[in-house]
Amino acid sequence: MADTSKVTDMFIQTLAQIVGKKNVITKREDMLSYCGDESPTSTPHYPDVVVKPANTEEVSRVLVLANAEKIPVTPRGAGTGISGGAVPIHGGIVLSLEHMNHIKEIDGDNFVVVAEPGVRLMDLCQAVEAQGLYYPLYPGEKGAFIGGNVATNAGGMRAVRYGVTRNFVLGLEVVLATGQVVRTGGKYVKCSTGYDLTQLLVGSEGTLAVITEVILKLSTPPGLRELLWVPFTSLRQAIKTVPEILKLGVPVIGLEFLEKDIIDMIEGYIERKIPFSEYPAFLLVILEGNSSDEVYDSANKIAGVCTGNGAVDVYIPTGEHSKRELLEAREKMFPAIRRYDPIEVVDVVVPRSRIADFVSRVKEIAIRYKIPITAPGHAGDGNVHLHLMGRGVAAQEWKDNVPKMMDEIYSAGVAMGGTISGEHGLGYEKKKYLPIAMDDQRIDLMRNLKKVFDPNLILNLGKIFDVE
Numbered sequence: 001m002a003d004t005s006k007v008t009d010m011f012i013q014t015l016a017q018i019v020g021k022k023n024v025i026t027k028r029e030d031m032l033s034y035c036g037d038e039s040p041t042s043t044p045h046y047p048d049v050v051v052k053p054a055n056t057e058e059v060s061r062v063l064v065l066a067n068a069e070k071i072p073v074t075p076r077g078a079g080t081g082i083s084g085g086a087v088p089i090h091g092g093i094v095l096s097l098e099h100m101n102h103i104k105e106i107d108g109d110n111f112v113v114v115a116e117p118g119v120r121l122m123d124l125c126q127a128v129e130a131q132g133l134y135y136p137l138y139p140g141e142k143g144a145f146i147g148g149n150v151a152t153n154a155g156g157m158r159a160v161r162y163g164v165t166r167n168f169v170l171g172l173e174v175v176l177a178t179g180q181v182v183r184t185g186g187k188y189v190k191c192s193t194g195y196d197l198t199q200l201l202v203g204s205e206g207t208l209a210v211i212t213e214v215i216l217k218l219s220t221p222p223g224l225r226e227l228l229w230v231p232f233t234s235l236r237q238a239i240k241t242v243p244e245i246l247k248l249g250v251p252v253i254g255l256e257f258l259e260k261d262i263i264d265m266i267e268g269y270i271e272r273k274i275p276f277s278e279y280p281a282f283l284l285v286i287l288e289g290n291s292s293d294e295v296y297d298s299a300n301k302i303a304g305v306c307t308g309n310g311a312v313d314v315y316i317p318t319g320e321h322s323k324r325e326l327l328e329a330r331e332k333m334f335p336a337i338r339r340y341d342p343i344e345v346v347d348v349v350v351p352r353s354r355i356a357d358f359v360s361r362v363k364e365i366a367i368r369y370k371i372p373i374t375a376p377g378h379a380g381d382g383n384v385h386l387h388l389m390g391r392g393v394a395a396q397e398w399k400d401n402v403p404k405m406m407d408e409i410y411s412a413g414v415a416m417g418g419t420i421s422g423e424h425g426l427g428y429e430k431k432k433y434l435p436i437a438m439d440d441q442r443i444d445l446m447r448n449l450k451k452v453f454d455p456n457l458i459l460n461l462g463k464i465f466d467v468e
C-alpha cells in the first residue's frame with residue numbers, strides 16, 4: 001500500500017534531478033491548482049509534490065522512484081474532470097502531463113493523429129482541421145487534455161453519431177507503475193491479435209497506467225452543420241419525439257434536451273435571451289450533411305416529426321453567428337448551474353427508450369425530498385445529467401437527504417437497464433455507488449486487474465473502487 005511519509009527532501013531532490021528543479025512544486029501556495037478538479041463536491045487535497053515531466057522517459061523514471069518507495073501517484077490532465085479523478089486524495093505525487101503537449105504527427109494517408117497526453121482538445125481539433133481532417137468528438141470542455149479525455153472515455157454532444165472517445169483510440173503508449181513502457185494498438189483500424197489492452201486502458205481513470213501517447217482516428221470534415229431549436233409544452237413530449245427523430249435515419253450528430261429552469265439559469269449567466277425561453281422544454285438537434293439540399297431535407301423531416309409530436313415551433317437559426325450563439329448557450333450550462341451551489345452532479349445513462357421514465361422517476365424523487373433537480377441530457381444517447389440544487393435548502397437537510405436521493409436515482413437508472421456514469425467516470429466522488437451497478441464478482445475482477453498493472457498500488461489509489 002502506498003505511503004506518503006517517504007516523501008523526504010532527498011526524494012524531492014531525486015525528482016528534481018529527473019524532471020529539472022523548475023518542474024517540481026513543493027510550496028503549498030503554488031500547488032492550489034493541482035489540488036482539485038471541476039467536481040462541485042470534491043474537497044481539495046494537497047499533494048506532497050507536483051512534478052511535470054517533459055517526456056515518456058521522465059514519466060518512467062518518476063514512476064520507478066515512486067514505486068520503489070511505494071509513494072502514491074495521481075496522474076493529472078487539465079483538471080476539468082467532474083468526479084474527483086485527478087484529486088490527490090492520498091497526497092504523494094501529482095504527475096502533471098501539462099508539458100507533454102506536442103502533436104507528434106498528423107498522418108493524412110492513414111487518417112490518424114499521434115499526440116502527447118497534454119495536448120488540449122481544442123488545439124488538437126484546430127491542428128487536424130488545418131490539414132483538412134477532422135476529430136469529430138465534442139466533450140463540452142475544450143480545454144481538457146486529450147490524455148484526460150482518453151482516461152475518462154469522454155463523450156459529449158456528438159456521441160449520437162460518432163460515439164465516445166474509445167471509438168477513436170487506435171493505440172496508446174503508457175507507462176506502468178513499475179516504470180515499464182508499453183505500446184498497445186497502432187495506426188491500423190482492425191485488430192484480432194490478443195487482448196485489447198488499448199480499450200482496457202481507455203476509461204481507466206489513471207488507475208492502471210499513465211498515458212504518454214495517444215493514436216487517434218480521424219475523419220474528413222463534415223460539409224454543413226445545421227441546428228434546430230424546438231420548444232415543447234412538456235418534457236415528456238420532447239423526449240418521446242427523440243426515437244422518432246432517430247428512426248428517420250438522417251445524419252443527426254447531437255440531440256439534447258433541456259428544461260426551462262436551466263434555460264433561465266443560462267440566460268442569467270450569459271445575460272441574453274434564448275429564443276422561445278418561455279416554454280417548459282426544448283430539444284436541440286444538431287445535423288450534418290454534405291450539401292445544403294441534404295441538410296435542408298433532413299431539417300424538414302425532423303421539423304415534421306417535432307410538430308407532429310406537439311412542438312410549439314421549430315427555430316432554425318440562420319447564419320453562423322446565431323448558430324454559434326445557440327451552441328454557446330448550451331455550452332455554458334455547467335458554469336451557469338454551478339453558480340447555484342451547492343450542487344451534486346449525476347451522469348446516469350439509460351437505454352434511450354427509458355429516458356422519459358427515468359426523468360419522471362427523478363422528478364418524483366425531487367418532490368418527495370423537496371430538493372430541486374434539473375435534468376438536461378444527451379437525449380440521443382440516453383445520458384442524463386442531473387443536478388441536485390442545494391441553494392435555499394437547509395444544510396442539515398441537504399446532508400441527510402442527498403445520499404438517499406443519489407442511491408434512489410442510481411438504483412432507478414440501473415433498474416431501467418442503465419448504469420451510473422455515461423461519461424464523467426467515477427473518480428473518488430462516485431465510487432461508493434459502483435456496487436449499485438456491478439456485483440462483487442465484477443468489481444473483484446477489476447481489483448485483480450489493478451494489482452497486475454500496479455502491484456504496489458501507487459497509481460490513483462482510491463479511485464473507481466477501493467482496493468487493499
Ligand SMILES: Cc1cc2nc3c(=O)[nH]c(=O)nc-3n(C[C@H](O)[C@H](O)[C@H](O)COP(=O)(O)OP(=O)(O)OC[C@H]3O[C@@H](n4cnc5c(N)ncnc54)[C@H](O)[C@@H]3O)c2cc1C
Nearest residue numbers: 077078079080081085140145147148149151154155206211
Ligand atoms: C464545463 C465542463 C463541461 C464538460 N463537458 C463534458 C462532456 O460533455 N462530456 C464529457 O465526457 N466530459 C465533460 N466534462 C468533464 C471533463 O472535461 C472530462 O472528464 C475530461 O475528459 C477530463 O480531462 P482532463 O484533462 O481535464 O482530465 P483530469 O480532470 O485532469 O483527469 C481526469 C482523470 O483522468 C486521469 N488522467 C488524466 N490524464 C491522464 C494520463 N495522461 N494518464 C492517465 N490518467 C490520466 C486522472 O488521473 C483522472 O482520473 C466537462 C467538464 C466541464 C468543466
